Amino acid sequence: MCRIAERRVSSVVLAAALLAAVVGAVGAIGSDALWLVPLGRLVAHGHVPGSIPFATAPSRGWHDVPAGGQLVFWALYRALGGLRGLVVAQSAASAVAFGVLAAGLRRDSDDGSALVVALVVLAGSIPAVVVVGAPVYSLPLFSALLVLLETERYAWLAVPLVAVWGNLHGGVLTGLGVLACYAIFRRRSALPVLVASVLALFLNPELWHTARYYEGVFRSAPAREGQGLWAPLEATPFDLVLVAAALLLVALAIRRVQRWEAVAILLLAAGTVHVARTGTFLLFVAAYPAARAMRVRAPRPRLVAVAAALLALIAVFLLAKGPPDPGSSRLARLAANEGRPVLADAILGHQVALAGGRVWLDNPVDAFRLADQDLYLEWLAGKGAGEAALRRAAYVLVQPTSKAGRRAAGDPRLRRIAGDGDAVLYRVRAPAAPSPPS
Structure with missing residues (x-):
């Protein structure tokens, strides 16, 4: 029993x-x-x-x-x-x-x-x-x-x-x-x-x-x-x-x-x-x-x-099938191969890093200066105060439906160079300025 x-x-x-x-x-x-x-x-x-x-x-x-x-x-x-x-x-x-x-x-x-x-x-x-x-x-x-x-x-x-x-x-x-x-x-x-x-x-x-x-x-x-x-x-x-x-x-x-x-x-x-x-x-x-x-x-x-x-x-x-691409690995590799800083939505930025590239700022956000954290969050939110973040990068990689992505679509400073259903890659027309010294 x-x-x-x-x-x-x-x-x-x-x-x-x-x-x-x-x-x-x-x-x-x-x-x-x-x-x-x-x-x-x-x-x-x-x-x-x-x-x-x-x-x-x-x-x-x-x-x-x-x-x-x-x-x-x-x-x-x-x-x-x-x-x-x-x-x-x-x-x-x-x-x-x-x-x-x-x-x-x-x-x-x-x-x-x-x-x-x-x-x-x-x-x-x-x-x-x-x-x-x-x-x-x-x-x-x-x-x-x-x-x-x-x-x-x-x-x-x-x-x-x-x-x-x-x-x-x-x-x-x-x-x-x-x-x-x-x-x-x-x-x-x-x-x-x-x-x-x-x-x-x-x-x-x-x-x-x-x-x-x-x-x-x-x-x-x-x-x-x-x-x-x-x-x-x-x-x-x-x-x-x-x-x-x-x-x-x-x-x-x-x-x-x-x-x-x-x-x-x-x-x-x-x-x-x-x-x-x-x-x-x-x-x-x-x-x-x-x-x-x-x-x-x-x-x-x-x-x-x-x-x-x-x-x-x-x-x-489910485990054998594996998860779908959470961002756009193809565009992340393309951006990484350029060898210049990328301003990206969170997951897309991580994919750039995994491909050997560099981003301006991404998770873990708490590792950076508070002023830069605030600027990055303003950019992610699609606010005008976040536009200064574009001066920190040579490329922008965003999801077209995100707040940052919708704002990027109408920004004359960005030139679209590639895209798919999951992400869009832009080149910043103005030359990227280096981040101020810490």
């Missing part, structure tokens, strides 16, 4: 993991993904960059804390056929995150409740699961941290987890915040674990400069203006689904929520209003008390096994 129960548990966990893997295998390349690859190439050859080598805008003095994340992206890109490697990582990370979540949920609930709650979390986390980017690391590591805290006996493992996480992505700060809620409001004996975890945050190539890196991130123009990954909660379809999932889980959680979980949920809810992507972490935390309050009949093991097999086949098919 015990073996049958264990088989059922594993099938439910497997089903949640494989469904997340399928969603992750859709793999939409985000604006925060491709820049990791050229920097990872440098890290692989023993050099942690102190500036952005593929950009001509001054960036000297940048501190590359998440160099480990860049190295992993470069290795996957090189070993698994380019973009496909990044999508494989996204799919695998999603599978681990939701498999661990389902396994953690069933500790204090039944299999049916664990599966239903995991599916609600997945529905509200679609952008985080589908969009390939640097945050890929935070999804499984945050899920693992919650299991450690909910289990309590293994909370000390948060220290090595934070040490690894801190080398991969800045989402580790959210993890530390949740750990602080646990140590202060649930288990005071875990305060040494919290202190050790904070110290572990500095165990990266930049060591004591880690704080300066995060200061630069939070003071960056995108963070200040709420753009890109820093966008606030809005009335978009995905944000509305996120809000609906959060309200459902919180309504269920009220009866069984622990004090530290309630504090974490409130703080994450406030953070989600300002930065929508924080909502994924909110859903993961709210999932535990929600599952404890539910009792749902478990699906038949045979049905779950069949569904898992079908999901595995779908995931393999």
